[in-house]
Amino acid sequence: MRNLIIATVLLFTAAGLFGGAYVLIGNKEAVLTEQLAAIKINSEREQTHTRLEKIAEESSDDRETLATYFLPHAGESITFLTLVETLAPKNGVTLKTDSLEEGADKKTKEKWVDAIFVFSGTRENVEQFISILENLPYVSRINSVTITAKTVDDWEAKVTIRVFITNYET
Numbered sequence: 001m002r003n004l005i006i007a008t009v010l011l012f013t014a015a016g017l018f019g020g021a022y023v024l025i026g027n028k029e030a031v032l033t034e035q036l037a038a039i040k041i042n043s044e045r046e047q048t049h050t051r052l053e054k055i056a057e058e059s060s061d062d063r064e065t066l067a068t069y070f071l072p073h074a075g076e077s078i079t080f081l082t083l084v085e086t087l088a089p090k091n092g093v094t095l096k097t098d099s100l101e102e103g104a105d106k107k108t109k110e111k112w113v114d115a116i117f118v119f120s121g122t123r124e125n126v127e128q129f130i131s132i133l134e135n136l137p138y139v140s141r142i143n144s145v146t147i148t149a150k151t152v153d154d155w156e157a158k159v160t161i162r163v164f165i166t167n168y169e170t
Contacts, residue, residue: 077113093121093129111165120156139164
């Protein structure tokens with residue numbers, strides 16, 4: 001009987017130790033699962049960061065090229081005006097810059113410079129110069145065009161062109 005009591009005590013002690021070990025292992029498993037999930041999230045973030053760095057490096061030339069199609073700021077409108085004023089005599093028109101105004105849209109936060117040009121020449125030269133203005137290497141839009149015939153060979157156009165300014169949020 002004494003052996004039976006000792007065996008029973010040892011059995012319950014062993015069962016208690018095994019049960020405690022089982023609970024301890026279960027708790028460690030939960031902690032390990034959380035740590036593995038955190039490692040996975042961190043790894044995904046690192047991969048995303050690496051991928052974005054690679055895209056930034058690979059697209060730097062494209063971004064530089066794209067930036068040349070915008071005015072960097074309103075003060076740089078002089079380069080745009082110089083280009084237009086240089087192109088005018090080469091295309092047989094006399095050009096006068098009527099006005100230059102800065103603008104912005106409060107909702108979209110787009111910024112631009114509106115330039116109004118008055119130029120004259122033959123009908124063909126005036127129409128050709130309007131086409132040139134439409135295809136300038138800037139992100140721009142012709143807002144209005146008014147063409148009038150002064151004489152048979154002398155035509156005048158008043159063109160309002162909007163040139164957009166780079167607007168990166170920083």
